[in-house]
Amino acid sequence: MIKLMIVDDEDMMRMGLATTIDWTEIGIEVAATAAHGQEALEIMKRVPVDILLTDIRMPGMDGIELIKEVKERYHDVECVLLTGFGEFTYAQNALKLGARDLLLKPTDPTELTRVLSKVAKQRSDQKKEKSRYAQLVLSRYIRNPQEVTREELTAVFTYEAPYAIAIANSQEDINKEGVKGCIWTSNHQAVFIVEGCNEPLFEEQCEMLWELLKKESKIQTLSVSKPIHDVRELPTAYQQAKIIHEQQHLNGRGIFYFSMFQHVDMDRILNDIDNHYTHSITLNELADKYVLSSSYLSRVFKQYTGRNYVDYITEKRMNKATKLLKETTLRPSEIAYQSGYSDPRYFSQLFKKQMGTTPSNYRITHQK
Numbered sequence: 001m002i003k004l005m006i007v008d009d010e011d012m013m014r015m016g017l018a019t020t021i022d023w024t025e026i027g028i029e030v031a032a033t034a035a036h037g038q039e040a041l042e043i044m045k046r047v048p049v050d051i052l053l054t055d056i057r058m059p060g061m062d063g064i065e066l067i068k069e070v071k072e073r074y075h076d077v078e079c080v081l082l083t084g085f086g087e088f089t090y091a092q093n094a095l096k097l098g099a100r101d102l103l104l105k106p107t108d109p110t111e112l113t114r115v116l117s118k119v120a121k122q123r124s125d126q127k128k129e130k131s132r133y134a135q136l137v138l139s140r141y142i143r144n145p146q147e148v149t150r151e152e153l154t155a156v157f158t159y160e161a162p163y164a165i166a167i168a169n170s171q172e173d174i175n176k177e178g179v180k181g182c183i184w185t186s187n188h189q190a191v192f193i194v195e196g197c198n199e200p201l202f203e204e205q206c207e208m209l210w211e212l213l214k215k216e217s218k219i220q221t222l223s224v225s226k227p228i229h230d231v232r233e234l235p236t237a238y239q240q241a242k243i244i245h246e247q248q249h250l251n252g253r254g255i256f257y258f259s260m261f262q263h264v265d266m267d268r269i270l271n272d273i274d275n276h277y278t279h280s281i282t283l284n285e286l287a288d289k290y291v292l293s294s295s296y297l298s299r300v301f302k303q304y305t306g307r308n309y310v311d312y313i314t315e316k317r318m319n320k321a322t323k324l325l326k327e328t329t330l331r332p333s334e335i336a337y338q339s340g341y342s343d344p345r346y347f348s349q350l351f352k353k354q355m356g357t358t359p360s361n362y363r364i365t366h367q368k
Contacts, residue, residue, distance in 0.1 A: 002120040003031035007040045007054040007066065017053065021109055026117040027124065037061030041069060049077055050123045056083040064093055071098045076126065078119050082107060139184045142238045153231055159195040162227040165237040166192045166209060167245045171218035197227040206255050222255045246295045266304045277316045278340040283309045318354050325363040332359040
């Protein structure tokens, strides 16, 4: 619904404008009324307004001055001025200030409906276009923060902090236009910004989104990041939601929060690796052992150690091999086996790639 504010110092006129027309029929909701310009500006600080319908003559701040103030503070608000015939020339100043139209008093309901209906459609189209652009900027930023400037981001980001990122998984496509906060959809998935996630209301907000998605599509899971307070944390929040979304045991239905799964005992996992790295243990096997998805473990492993799993294992094995080369007289093939490599030739190739020399030459250079 397009939000309308009616401003007129005459109570009967203000009441009549608010009630004699079926505003909902033309997609408009009377969000507020005010008796003068200053009151209107105060209300607009807390109530979103799309269209301002104001009388020209009011005590204190008149309609022209009000339109000037509104256009300076709220560029997107459309303004329509009510004016008497004798004030029409003065009223035309409103058009120079950016007012959309003028209406003569006494107001004809049919003409008022026609004008406001037209303005409402224009405002609705503007909001849709702005929303599409905002979604584009946000999706670009979340996927690759370097692509979007701080100015671009703050210009389109209108969500109330704290907020969280949620990824929905459905059995069918999700209508992006049907649910507030949807940034993009792809392959039965959708990404949302859930706003107003203060701690007592966080799960309630997510439950509301879940219920709405149940009506819109065959929703299966909703994976939610921790709440954040800074727009610059959006990419991190997206990664949190993505990690939960990729968990292989999320086969049922429901809402899953990052805070439920973030406590992976990496010290225990690394200790396990330290005791078994000379054996053939893959990331998939390790993930199965700890009841995690391999993609999730891979992501958390790199965050924790700064290296991927293969590089970490290779470094451990190379350290073992160099120690044996320096401190024993074992043949390189035997050192390969003891370091976790069943193929001595592959071990020699990898050793040279990692250390810049062959195992035999390394021994000559470093053995005491």
